[in-house]
Amino acid sequence: MNSAFFLVLRRMRAPIIVLIAIYAIAVAGLTLVPGVDAEGQPAPPLSFFHAFYFISYTATTIGFGEIPAAFSDGQRLWVTVCIYLTVLGWSYSVVTLIALLQDKGFQSTLTVNRFRRRVRRLKEPFYLICGCGETGNLIARTFDRAGQAFVVVENNEMRVDELDLQDFKTDIPALAADARQPETLLRSGLCHPRIRGVLAVTNDEQVNLAIAIAVRLLNPDIPVVARARSPGVAANMASFGTDHIINPFERFADHLALAVAAPERFRLIELLTSLPESPLPEVHRPPAGRWIVCGYGRFGRAVGNRLREAGIALTIIDPASPDASPDIGGDGTEANTLLAAGIAEATGIIAGTDNDVNNLSIAMTARELNPRLFIVARQNHNANGGLFTAFAADFTMVPSHIVAQESVAILTTPLLARFLALLRSGDEARCGELALRLEDACGVRTPAVWSVRLNISDAPAAWRHLMRDGSFTLADVLRDGTDRSTRLPVVVLLVDRAGDLIVLPDDEFALAAGDELLLAGRHRARRNLDFTLDNANELDYVLDGREDSGTWFGRWLAARGSGGQRPA
Amino acid sequence: MNLEKVIFGFFILLAATLNFGFFIGDIAKPELHNVYELFAALVVSLIATALKFGDRTQIGAVHLSTSLVADLQLIAAAVTWAMAVHVTGVGMTPHVTSSVVSLSGGALFANIVSVVLLIAETLMLRR
Secondary structure, three states, X not given: OHHHHHHXXXXXXXXXXXXXXXXXXXXXXXXXXXXXXXXXXXXXXOOHHHHHHHHHHHHOOOOOOOOOOOOOHHHHHHHHHHHHHHHHHHHHHHHXXXXXXXXXXXXXXXXXXXXXXXXXXXXXXXXXXXXXXXXXXXXXXXXXXXXXXXXXXXXXXXXXXXXXXXXOOOOOOEEEOOOOOHHHHHHOOOOOOOEEEEEEOOOOHHHHHHHHHHHHHHOOOOOEEEEOOOXXXXXXXXXXXXXXXXXXXXXXXXXXXXXXXXXXXXXXXXXXXXXXXOEOOOXXXXXXXXXXXXXXXXXXXXXXXXXXXXXXXXXXXXXXXXOOOOOOXXXXXXXXXXXXXXXXXXXXXXXXXXXXXXXXXXXXXXXXXXXXXXXXXXXXXXXXXXXXXXXXXXXXXXHHHHHHXXXXXXXXXXXXXXXXXXXXXXXXXXXXXXXXXHHHHHOOEOOEEEEEEOOOOOOHHHHHHHHHOOOOEHHHHOEOOOOOOOEOOEEEXXXXXXXXXXXXXXXXXXXXXXXXXXXXXXXXXXXXXXXXXXXXXXXXXXXXXXXXXXXXXXXXXXXXXXXXXXXX | OOHHHHHHHHHHHHHHHHHHHHXXXXXXXXXXXXXXXXXXXXXXXXXXXXXXXXXXXXXXXXXXXXXXXXXXXXXXXHHHHXXXXXXXXXXXXXXXHHHHHXXXXXXXXXXXXXXXXXXXXXXXXXX
């Protein structure tokens, strides 16, 4: 506020001084010119008060005719001069003011101030998203749908303007500024008491690195999730304790290798970490055997390394890479290159160049040559999503999706990271069974994963019940509040009881106050359960069908058995 | 259908309607404000309060407090009436009548809040 106010004052200095001078000259002159009375006799000039009053309405072109006595010719002469003088003075001020309002610098000062005020006034916990490209936008949408507050910082002004045009449920505080500047981060609420975490997901990994360092130094208590492309930067970020580093290429390579080695476990992880309430991903069963890799840059290398570890032989096509098979020319978009690479006997192909059109061309040619081939396509830009959907590769890798999914999953439910870590030792059969249960619970959409702690602030009714009336089991409480005979379609993944982790507790598991539950299910089921845990009457109904809302009268009525228990 | 909710809704609404019936009319004219209506409003309001004893939810607690406010106002109105007619013997002068009716007007406001809460609670219900 202050800086804009002082900027106005500074710019308006000259016009205001000119205006004061003109007024002073006009008023002083009017007090010197003699007047005339009704009989035509000379009269004394106007007093200062009357002169100022007259000039005030004349100068602003309001033009009252309120002073009753007619002017003398001398006064008329002077007033004529005054009228032109004051109009000039006012025009000068108004023009300066308008020029100031249109000034880019002034406008950006106003925008920054407004943004700062909005961030300062945030009352709920929020995340800071740095970079609002494809990844940042996806994260923002997910947060918006889940009702989670967030602040956006983006270098590109166009993208910030576009945010207003997209149909977000809430009005998002967004600033167009360079996130490398610590000042920008501080303005965006880095040291705000309600900040929960920072996502450094710009396209430039050096910027992400700078953000991660700034957060570590300025507010070491909050988690940072950073996106990295090259192993060097990732190692650099890890060296000063960045909480979570996401390299989309490495991550995809991990997924692909896991899908080859342990398809059920991969399916389960995919379900749990996908963006909530998005269409169910199709089942991927990449075969072992020999694969062809087209494009051996950072992505191809990452995937290649993991696949080799999973026991897959690779044929590499890339004219620019020294690791490529020397006897194969071309980049894989032509049929004879692929034939030379032995596509007829291969089981899979990875179209992994950094050019979407080339990737599609490789994938389409490959499918024509060998229809049984498992095709992995790399999609570099979200905008080409339609083309890739139309082609329907067996597995499409979209870097922005991978980063968005993982950062949302890790940041919003820290318990999920622990569950995923526990999964590494889980066997395939159990993973497959759990994946089926999740699909049963959620139908055609992916589950939302959330955690709830049975304490006084998050689940007051449940907490009181546990403290006062004793324990209840999961089967008791996971019931639909509309009709308690139906079970809520929710899967309890993990219970954290004072540090002890209970994985996949069964229905007879008895809850205790202070337990933290990790649950998966649809948003609708979540709202249903939240209301049950929050409202004592609802909890009573869900636990034992009592509908008496706990009043003395209601209990008496129920005890008489006259109708309080009658089902709806 | 939940019998308890039917009974409670009935009493809350009846308390408000009786109160309104007593309140309406020229504030200073005793013949427009029947003391039996005040009596009925007070009794029904007390019953509505008692019905809400023991509810542990937030909205139940607010319900109880608005009911208590209505009771308090109506009791004050009744005491004013009794003082004027039986203790001091002033009778239902315009001054006394307007005191009694304006106190019941305050109670009416609390009763309206109760009705709004009743509607809110009903909208929140899942069954």
